[in-house]
Amino acid sequence: MSPLDFLTDLLNPDLAFLPKALAVAVMSSIVCGIVGCFVVLRGMAFIGDAVAHAVFPGLAVAFVVSGNLVLGGTIAGVLTAVLVAIFSQNRRLKEDSVIGVFFVGSFALGIVIISQAPGYAGSLQQFLFGSITGIPDSDLWVVAGTSLLVLATLFALHKELVTVSLDRESARAMGVPVFRIDLVLYVLVTLAVVISVQTIGNVLVLALLITPAATARLLTDRLGMMMLLSPLIGASAALVGLYISWSWVLPTGGTVVLVLTVAFLLAWFLSPRGLLARVHRSRRRRGEPGAGQATLRTAVEGAS
Numbered sequence: 139m140s141p142l143d144f145l146t147d148l149l150n151p152d153l154a155f156l157p158k159a160l161a162v163a164v165m166s167s168i169v170c171g172i173v174g175c176f177v178v179l180r181g182m183a184f185i186g187d188a189v190a191h192a193v194f195p196g197l198a199v200a201f202v203v204s205g206n207l208v209l210g211g212t213i214a215g216v217l218t219a220v221l222v223a224i225f226s227q228n229r230r231l232k233e234d235s236v237i238g239v240f241f242v243g244s245f246a247l248g249i250v251i252i253s254q255a256p257g258y259a260g261s262l263q264q265f266l267f268g269s270i271t272g273i274p275d276s277d278l279w280v281v282a283g284t285s286l287l288v289l290a291t292l293f294a295l296h297k298e299l300v301t302v303s304l305d306r307e308s309a310r311a312m313g314v315p316v317f318r319i320d321l322v323l324y325v326l327v328t329l330a331v332v333i334s335v336q337t338i339g340n341v342l343v344l345a346l347l348i349t350p351a352a353t354a355r356l357l358t359d360r361l362g363m364m365m366l367l368s369p370l371i372g373a374s375a376a377l378v379g380l381y382i383s384w385s386w387v388l389p390t391g392g393t394v395v396l397v398l399t400v401a402f403l404l405a406w407f408l409s410p411r412g413l414l415a416r417v418h419r420s421r422r423r424r425g426e427p428g429a430g431q432a433t434l435r436t437a438v439e440g441a442s
Contacts, residue, residue, distance in 0.1 A: 139385035147384065156384070158273045159337060163376035163394065165285045166334035167346060171369030172292060173330045174351035175361070176323060179303045184234060186347045188241035189327045190340055192218035194248030197335065202255045208280045208332050215328030218244050219321065273336055281333045288329050295322060300361065337376075338391035346372060349398040356405040371401055 148157050177186050196214025200207045218240050225236045292299065301309040302319045310316050327347070334343045350372035354364045379394030407414055 139381075141381065144381050144384060155273065158275070158278050159390070160377065160380055161278060162273055162281050162333070163337045163380055163390075164373045165281055166330070166337060167350070167372030167376040168369040169285045169288050170330045170334055170343075170346040171350040171354075171372035172365055173288065173323075173326050174347045174372075175354070175365050175368050176299055176303050177327065177347060178351040178355055179361075182327075183344070183348050184237065185324070186327060186331070187344045188237045189215055189219070189324070190331050190335075190343045191241045191245035193328060193332050193335070194245050194340055195251055196248075197332075197340075198248040198252035198255075202251060206280065207277065207336065208284055211332035211335065212325075212328060214244065214248075215332065216325055219324035219328065222324075277336065284329055284333050288326055291322065291326060295319065299323065338394055342391045342395045345395040345398055349395070349402050350375070353398070353402045353405045356402075356409050356411060372398070375401060 147153050148160065150156075174186075177183065193211035193215040196210035196212065197207050198210075199205070199214075200210025222236050222240050225240070298309075298314050298319050299322075301312065301314055302316055302323075306316055309319075330347060331343050334346050338346055350368045351364070353371050354367035357367055358364050375397040376394055379397045380390060382388065382397070383390040383393040409415065
């Protein structure tokens with residue numbers, strides 16, 4: 139299928155679900171791309187994966203009672219995040235242990251709940267791997283409103299989020315309420331995950347949160363540019379992934395993730411800080427005066 143044919147299908151009234159799927163995919167990619175920058179900077183990939191599990195029981199309950207999926211997932215994710223924050227105050231347990239207990243338990247609870255719904259197997263597959271055909275008009279507006287809320291919160295608390303992400307102890311010494319900022323970030327991650335689940339699925343949503351930001355991190359050292367590149371990469375991958383999946387009848391979520399993975403690999407090898415550039419610089423420095431010191435300095439800078 140040519141891009142022109144794809145555009146024709148997007149404008150076809152009989153395929154109204156297709157532009158809705160594209161809109162949700164692009165909006166969720168933009169939100170995940172920006173939120174993901176803070177997740178990557180703080181080394182919170184495990185948190186992102188855990189939140190994706192935590193929202194599942196709320197999604198399941200909302201599905202069973204025919205309620206709003208975004209609201210159900212948000213309540214479950216926020217409740218679990220608060221419980222983790224409270225139980226993590228016990229210094230005998232590390233935070234990652236508490237996260238493992240609560241978030242995996244939440245996912246198991248979601249499976250038990252959704253098993254009570256008619257068509258259990260199909261419903262579970264839809265939640266785990268996404269579905270471009272099951273997005274109602276109401277969810278489109280909910281996703282748009284939630285995206286604006288997340289972006290507005292990020293803008294309002296940008297300084298505090300950056301300060302805590304770069305140095306928690308310095309932020310605490312400066313009087314920044316680190317605990318509350320952590321809770322806000324957990325809530326934002328939860329919202330970003332929830333609005334992405336319908337398109338890309340619960341299992342693969344972590345890629346939408348992490349991979350664009352990680353790719354952008356390979357391309358720039360500036361946080362502002364990273365927060366610009368990351369949503370751009372995510373939205374582009376959503377568009378290309380949807381086009382490929384529609385053309386070749388492939389799963390949308392998996393295709394979008396594969397496109398993101400290819401983009402990451404290209405950045406890893408071809409970016410100015412990528413593998414090929416490092417090899418080229420290393421070869422140029424061989425035999426030059428002070429090459430050993432330059433190589434050591436480069437290694438130290440790369441490790442930092």
